[in-house]
Amino acid sequence: MLSDGSAAEVSGSGSLEVIAPDLDAAIHWTEHGYPHPLAKWHHHPQVEFHLIREGSGLMMAGDGVLPFEEGHVALIGSNLPHNWVSDLRPGEWLDRRDVVCHVRPEVLRVLMTYFPECSGFGVALRRASHALVLSGRSASQAASCLEAMGGHKGVRRLVDFVELLAVFEKVPDDEWSTVVTPDYNPSGGSGSERLLNAAIGYVTDNLGDDIRLEEAAAQAAMSSSAFSRFFKRTAGVGFADFVRRLRIGRACRLLASTDMPVARIQRECGYNNASNFNRQFLVVTGVTPSVYRKARQGC
Structure with missing residues (x-):
């Protein structure tokens, strides 16, 4: 390790x-x-x-x-x-x-x-x-x-x-x-591409299930704290924020393009309870899931 x-x-x-x-x-x-x-x-x-x-x-x-x-x-x-x-x-x-x-x-x-x-x-x-x-x-x-x-x-x-x-x-x-900040300057070294691509693959493969920082870190053979710093520095976004953005992105797509009930969308996006889903959706989009669906579907 x-x-x-x-x-x-x-x-x-x-x-x-x-x-x-x-x-x-x-x-x-x-x-x-x-x-x-x-x-x-x-x-x-x-x-x-x-x-x-x-x-x-x-x-x-x-x-x-x-x-x-x-x-x-x-x-x-x-x-x-x-x-x-x-x-x-x-x-x-x-x-x-x-x-x-x-x-x-x-x-x-x-x-x-x-x-x-x-x-x-x-x-x-x-x-x-x-x-x-x-x-x-x-x-x-x-x-x-x-x-x-x-x-x-x-x-x-x-x-x-x-x-x-x-x-x-x-x-x-x-x-x-x-997209990139003015002072961006990648560090030297090698191997980050394999670790980051593995982490991204883990997240996308399990987006509707339980995603754990500890599991992602173990796949990279790092401690949780070291992996968290590595992911933030390499990807430009914290691991938890990256997962949230992908999950809410999936929710936005399903809300806009399907008639799937919000409760099912919530589960498909990896959220076990409605209050947390609504809170995270509001943080990312600025509106609730129902308001988003009405605006995108024109209903």
């Missing part, structure tokens, strides 16, 4: 993902479902444009956590660790969750150097180092560009990509935000 002191040396940088370059293209485009081997806490040298097509959950980037829903678009800077954790019920699978576009930062720098018309994208690139997220009309426009890239090759895909850059360059101030 690791001591409290040794746990402090574990890195928050995530595992290095090796993205094989396309031999005839500078723009790497792919799509995948969820769960998927690529959907984990990781980082890579490439800048990443990311679209969520379906599902909801928590986006994790650096030391920040943000809820996401269908239509979520983000730009992740080079070597910034990140992950999107979808809320899935047992046996559920999302067939087309992600659209991902990777480009090496040097390609973007060359583009901005030789085409002054693209120089304004440098602002978005700097924001991407803190995980840039779009909203509103800008997110819809960026999503359309990313989807179009999947059906095009060669110059046509390049045109889509330039249009995508233009969306990020011209985004209004009220349609963008960043």
